[in-house]
Amino acid sequence: MPEEVLEGLQPAPGKKFIDGTFGGGGHSSLLAARxxxxxxxxxxxxxxxxxxxxxxxxxxxxxxxxDAAKCMTVYCASYHQAARALAAESLEGVDGLLLDLGLSSDQLADRNRGFAFSVDAPLDLRFDTSSGEPASQLLRRLSEQQIANVIxxxxxxxxxxxxxxxxxEKRQQRTPVETTTELAELVRRCVPRSKNHDIDPATRTFQALRIAVNDELDILTKALGEAANWLNPxxxxxxxxxxxxEDRIVKHAxxxxxxxxxxxxxxLRPSERETNQNPRARSAKLRIAERTA
Ligand SMILES: C[S@@+](CC[C@H](N)C(=O)[O-])C[C@H]1O[C@@H](n2cnc3c(N)ncnc32)[C@H](O)[C@@H]1O
Structure with a gap:
């Protein structure tokens, strides 16, 4: 939703922003140019x-x-640690913060990460592969009840x-789930096919495991609790x-x-033109708030 983001964040010469989810840098480049x-x-x-x-x-x-390229700098960090980046740049606050949650196109295209479950890959699902545990390990460690709760x-x-x-059961048979294909097929056998054939029945389980291994909802909640302090009035x-x-957390925060x-x-929802060009944008929701004091 690039146009809506720009209209909402009102970038202008001299202003400072944090793009907390840099991804391929699409939004950052648009902001930097402004x-x-x-x-x-x-x-x-x-x-x-x-x-x-x-x-x-x-x-x-x-x-x-x-000139715009000189205005862009990138750190490897989670967005809930934005205060550290502010300190590193000797800034007390910024004029805007953007969080574009979810997956980047590069992550979906990466055949080793397991994000696109239509591609056979190790069941990893971590954004940061240098820490935490892959989803396959989570499924070996948790009890049946805990796995059910996560999903x-x-x-x-x-x-x-x-x-x-x-x-x-697969674990007990010493054939634990290790790959995207194994998990997707297992889920498809457990879930009756819905009338809406557009959505693979495995989608919800993959979403759940991704959220769990990356601690996504806690990180979002923490960041939104702090975010006003990172903004200038x-x-x-x-x-x-x-x-x-995610949307519920943003709305309440x-x-x-x-x-x-x-x-x-x-x-705000993406325009029909955008969803036609990029069907993944279909479920996107944009919320904007302003620091008053
Ligand atoms: C939808 S993509 C962002 C795309 C970006 N807006 C663009 O225009 O290219 C989301 C990105 O957020 C990153 N991400 C997810 N959780 C994060 C977190 N807690 N902190 C920082 N980045 C995170 C992912 O690694 C991914 O690259």
């Missing part, structure tokens, strides 16, 4: 691969707009118990979420924060 000269966009990503590749985005921007809470999957039982926060669990005024009483 804050130049004299502004700054601090990109953060938990995925070292995204940070390693960030120089490509900066070089590409430099080819068209060298129910983070995937809103009605058949979570059946799926958890089957996962644990009048600064704005924009969050693009991709499922109802904005409502309950006395320092924030809500700019979007109802979340």
């Amino acid at each position: 804050v130049s000269p004299g502004g700054l966009v601090i990109g953060l990503d938990r995925d070292e691969g995204a940070v390693d590749k960030s120089q490509e985005a900066i070089d590409q921007l430099a080819a068209d707009n060298p 129910y809470q983070f995937g809103e999957e009605r058949f979570s118990r059946r799926i958890a039982r089957r996962i644990v 009048g600064g704005r926060i924009a969050v693009i979420s991709f499922h109802s669990l 904005f409502r309950e924060n006395g320092m924030l005024q809500i700019i979007t009483p109802k979340p």
